[in-house]
Amino acid sequence: MNIGERIIQLRKECNISQSELAKKTAMSRTIIGNYERNANTPSIEVLAKLAKVFNVSLDFLIGEGEIASFNKDVLKRIEGIQNLDTDTKNHLFFIIDTVIQHFNTKKAFLK
Structure with a gap:
């Protein structure tokens, strides 16, 4: 584009x-x-x-760079995650991974 x-x-x-x-x-x-x-x-x-x-x-x-598809709201959240301690990051990543997996399963099931 x-x-x-x-x-x-x-x-x-x-x-x-x-x-x-x-x-x-x-x-x-x-x-x-x-x-x-x-x-x-x-x-x-x-x-x-x-x-x-x-x-x-x-x-x-x-439309350039690795983060070209991210809007500012996503980037602010990513910056916030960078500042978290390791345990909190790992917990957050587990939650994010679970939500993504649920979304993909739901999407596949509805096809």
């Missing part, structure tokens, strides 16, 4: 128009449209504004 497609996807997920996004980022609706059509490439400053409005990381917005 290119940057333009990602901007469209995020804008629709946030249920905001091009005009609303333009206001939130202090840009014109025409510029937003150009970014979405990949007619122009946003600068790093513009990407930072867009990431802030959409509450995602720059990696997520441009």
Whole structure:
């Protein structure tokens, strides 16, 4: 997915128009449209504004890096987990693994 497609996807997920996004980022609706059509490439400053409005990381917005698929809420939780002691992390990982296993079993059963 290119940057333009990602901007469209995020804008629709946030249920905001091009005009609303333009206001939130202090840009014109025409510029937003150009970014979405990949007619122009946003600068790093513009990407930072867009990431802030959409509450995602720059990696997520441009679709690069290991954590490109994580939104900021997921990243905040991961950072919090990093600060836990080993026993608490192991307990949390057990819970997460159990929930994931349950979800996958349920998903497989419903097919």
